[in-house]
Amino acid sequence: MLHRRLGRNGPEVSALGLGCMGMSQSYGSADPAEAVATLDRALELGVTFLDTADIYGPFTNEELVGRSIQGRRERVFLATKCGFVPGAAGSPSRIDGSPEHIRAACDESLRRLGVQTIDLYYLHRVDPRTPIEESVRAMANLIEDGKVRYLGLSEVSGKTLRRATAVHPITAVQSEYSLWTRDPEDGVLPVCRELGVGFVPFSPLGRGFLSGSLRSVDAFGENDFRRDIPRFQPENLGTNLAAVDRFAEIAKRKGHTPAQLALAWLLAQGEDIVPIPGTKRRKYLEENLAAAEIRLAKADLAEIEAAVPKGWAAGNRYSPASQALVDR
Numbered sequence: 001m002l003h004r005r006l007g008r009n010g011p012e013v014s015a016l017g018l019g020c021m022g023m024s025q026s027y028g029s030a031d032p033a034e035a036v037a038t039l040d041r042a043l044e045l046g047v048t049f050l051d052t053a054d055i056y057g058p059f060t061n062e063e064l065v066g067r068s069i070q071g072r073r074e075r076v077f078l079a080t081k082c083g084f085v086p087g088a089a090g091s092p093s094r095i096d097g098s099p100e101h102i103r104a105a106c107d108e109s110l111r112r113l114g115v116q117t118i119d120l121y122y123l124h125r126v127d128p129r130t131p132i133e134e135s136v137r138a139m140a141n142l143i144e145d146g147k148v149r150y151l152g153l154s155e156v157s158g159k160t161l162r163r164a165t166a167v168h169p170i171t172a173v174q175s176e177y178s179l180w181t182r183d184p185e186d187g188v189l190p191v192c193r194e195l196g197v198g199f200v201p202f203s204p205l206g207r208g209f210l211s212g213s214l215r216s217v218d219a220f221g222e223n224d225f226r227r228d229i230p231r232f233q234p235e236n237l238g239t240n241l242a243a244v245d246r247f248a249e250i251a252k253r254k255g256h257t258p259a260q261l262a263l264a265w266l267l268a269q270g271e272d273i274v275p276i277p278g279t280k281r282r283k284y285l286e287e288n289l290a291a292a293e294i295r296l297a298k299a300d301l302a303e304i305e306a307a308v309p310k311g312w313a314a315g316n317r318y319s320p321a322s323q324a325l326v327d328r
């Protein structure tokens, strides 16, 4: 497995990480045995970068990841996140980036993960009621306490990132980035590059859509997060399927799966990019990791750009409620 540096002065991690969220929520029913086998296989294949969050589950995903890395903690660069507080049954989560919450949440994550230190601790969303400087100062205190090694932010604007780095170095920004969500290119990504902050694309497979295998919202279970995403709704799906089919055709000609080509495209966007494709099954994991070996020439990238040009996706990437939580 190839390695990449997270940020200009950050640590080295596997060029592809593993997103663990789907093992506990969002994309259909959980299969804990296959999830554990997937984590095992990921480590066996050289993945060192695991991504979880306290809100995944809620809380159970950190426990799952924690159990899986027991006895081999040193082989893993472990990222988790704080800032979301689950609502009472059925009600939406809220954001809390206050120093008190961050301190308490970190202790809880350490306990659930069963580790002494979190390698990369992200603020999952910016709390509009807490200045980012206060949140980052609280996170920096966790480094002084030896509870955390590096700091990250998720779904932040370039402006917020500048304010944050004035308080403490930020090692990575994690935001949605893929062939169908290229917003970071005109927002936070250039600022990351200027400041030497690494970039971790989440949902690099468009929540599975870029694999070409998701054809209808009816295939999703009742609690599947994608049911609420405008891009999967009937009024947008036809346009999006036509585009993903054009992309899949290119992948086929080159001897890759669409998921592999989508990841290879992301890796080709810069050495500072470390995607974290999510899966709860070994089959997809193995397929996805092979993407790290694919080298795309300029002509390949131009061909992809012509077939699925920036801005092709119909519909928003989030429902209005989820969009409202994103920093602008």
Ligand SMILES: NC(=O)c1ccc[n+]([C@@H]2O[C@H](COP(=O)([O-])OP(=O)(O)OC[C@H]3O[C@@H](n4cnc5c(N)ncnc54)[C@H](OP(=O)(O)O)[C@@H]3O)[C@@H](O)[C@H]2O)c1
Binding pocket: 018, 019, 020, 021, 022, 027, 051, 052, 124, 154, 155, 174, 175, 201, 202, 203, 204, 205, 206, 207, 208, 209, 211, 213, 259, 260, 276, 277, 278, 279, 280, 281, 284, 285, 287, 288
């Ligand atoms: N910071 C944030 O706010 C935020 C938000 C979302 C996600 N994340 C992180 O980013 C990680 C990755 O994002 P994501 O999981 O949302 O989306 P993703 O990686 O774009 O897609 C995951 C979905 O694609 C499917 N899939 C994976 N590989 C496939 C393949 N080769 N062929 C067909 N389908 C495939 C998975 O299926 P199975 O489920 O069946 O394996 C899953 O449903 C998450 O696990 C989480 O750690 C962070």
